Amino acid sequence: MRENTNGEDEDFIVTVVPRSRRVGSWLVVAALVLLLVMAFTPAPYVIEAxxxxxxxxxxxxxxxxxxxxxxxxxxxxxxxxxxxxxxxxxxxxxxxxEIGNPQRKPNWFEVITAWFSSSRAVIPMGVAFPAGQNVREQNAENAQLMTNxxxxxxxxxxxxxGYDFTQHVVVEQLTDGPAKGVLKVGDEILTVNGAQVKGVQSLRDLLKENGAGTPAAIGIRRDGEKTMVHVTPTTTAGAVVIGIGAGMEYDxxxxxxxxxxxxxxxxxxxxxxxxxxxxxxxxxxxxxxxxxxxxxxxxxxxxxxxxxxxxxxxxxxxxxxxxxxxxxxxxxxxxxxxxxxxxxxxxxxxxxxxxxxxxxxxxxxxxxxxxxxxx
Structure with a gap:
């Protein structure tokens, strides 16, 4: 106590805040700061919605x-x-x-929110945008896929x-596989072991039926002339292949x-x-x-x-x-x-x-x- 200006005694009450409450308050502040940081920190993910x-x-x-x-x-x-x-x-x-790209990454708050959404998915940026491919290149590739x-x-x-129209299976590209030096880009593939090739899936099925390690007789049309070549398929990722990229042409x-x-x-x-x-x-x-x-x-x-x-x-x-x-x-x-x-x-x-x-x-x-x- 001390005496006030009127000569009376005055009590002073000192309030002591419990340590646990002070720690709790600091935790709340820290959490708010963390949320604020997350709201502006880019995350290496893409959100699909x-x-x-x-x-x-x-x-x-x-x-x-x-x-x-x-x-x-x-x-x-x-x-x-x-x-x-x-x-x-x-x-x-x-x-x-897609929410996000290499130039504009979503923030962590957006990503965490998407993780808890049943209608959204979060995928790594490197999966959505493979290394060596920019957004413009990916858009061009997707546009071509849409056209095809x-x-x-x-x-x-x-x-x-049941409409009748002209459709061809053609060689669009060659890899270092067994067809290299035998087939050429632009070759039309007509048959495999005498069976008609009606489409790309038909070609895959016939090659699978032939099997890897066994020569396949492939009927083709090159420069307007029909001929027969022989290619021995190999196995890649469980598929029987001859090392070509096949596509379709239609009239x-x-x-x-x-x-x-x-x-x-x-x-x-x-x-x-x-x-x-x-x-x-x-x-x-x-x-x-x-x-x-x-x-x-x-x-x-x-x-x-x-x-x-x-x-x-x-x-x-x-x-x-x-x-x-x-x-x-x-x-x-x-x-x-x-x-x-x-x-x-x-x-x-x-x-x-x-x-x-x-x-x-x-x-x-x-x-x-x-x-x-x-x-």
Whole structure:
């Protein structure tokens, strides 16, 4: 105590803050500082999220968006020189949006948030953008894959509908494999051991049937002349190969143009093919329902695996789809990750997909249709 100016005694109370409370306060401050740092610190990852959805039976703009240019008001699929039919509902193709690139990395806060999101995925920057490839080069590659996919989709649709047109399997590139010095770029591959080569997958299957270590008789057309060469396949990563990059060349009987801007990669192939088929046939493949799907396609109608399947399922559901066509090869990523209200069917070919659409259109039982195994 001490005496105040009035001569009275005055008590002074000293408050002592417990050590544990002081430590707790500092921890809170440290956590806030850490969060602030994380909010601005770049992370070496890319975030994959559901991207825009496009109806192949509709216009060239994303589902739910308003066209902002004349191009976006154009039909996504245009067919000239052949009768077309009215369609209903939708056959949606899905995309994946990438958040981040080597020039603009997402911050740690964004990455951690994405880790806890069922509709997003986090992948290392080096996987999304391999060393030695910049963003411009990757975009150019994806654009070329999209172009090739569109051509293969047209061929797959026309083959499925029984149209007759010229299509060739050709050698597009050579590696240091067994075909080097025997085959040339531009050679058309006609047969393997007497069996007709109808497409790239057909070529793979025939080489597998021949086996590695055994010479294969390959019929080719070079400079307009047919000849026979012999190549002994080897095994690479479990596949029987001859060391070539094979591709397709087509001469279609009428014009099919796919108008889709700013989307790359081959994963829309299946939905392009189904959209073309729907426009070329009376009635509606989907019965007017909202159907979505994904998957690569080749000229023989084989549906292949794609990336970002989880994000695409969520994108489909957000756009209102209840039926989803997924490549069977993606089932390991589908199982246990299907959004509520979405019915996913596993398909390996256009035949499989059409069976699903037939059931949707007619309202018949889907019990026997292939699905991915339950978790």
């Amino acid at each position: 559901p991207g825009p959805v496009f109806n192949t039976l509709g216009q060239n703009h994303a589902v739910g968006s308003t066209p902002t240019s004349a191009d976006e008001k154009k039909p996504l699929i245009v067919i000239k020189g052949h009768k077309t039919y009215a369609t209903k509902g939708s056959l949606d193709l899905l995309t994946v949006s 996919s569109q051509q293969d989709a047209i061929a797959a649709a026309l083959n499925q509908l 279609f009987p009428f014009t099919v143009k796919i108008q889709l801007s700013d989307v790359g990669g081959p994963s829309a192939g299946q939905m392009f093919a189904l959209g073309i088929m729907d426009k070329l046939t009376p009635g509606s493949l989907n019965g007017g329902a909202r159907v979505a799907g994904t998957g690569t396609i080749d000229s023989e109608g084989n549906v292949g695996a794609i990336g970002g399947i989880r994000q695409k399922m969520y994108g489909a559901r957000q756009a209102g789809a209840t039926v989803f066509l997924a490549p069977k090869a993606n089932c390991n990523e589908v199982t246990g990750h299907i959004p509520s209200g979405l019915h996913v069917y596993a398909v390996k070919s256009l035949d499989d997909s059409i069976k699903v659409l037939d059931a949707v259109r007619t309202g018949s039982s889907t019990a026997d249709l292939p699905t991915c195994p339950a978790s």
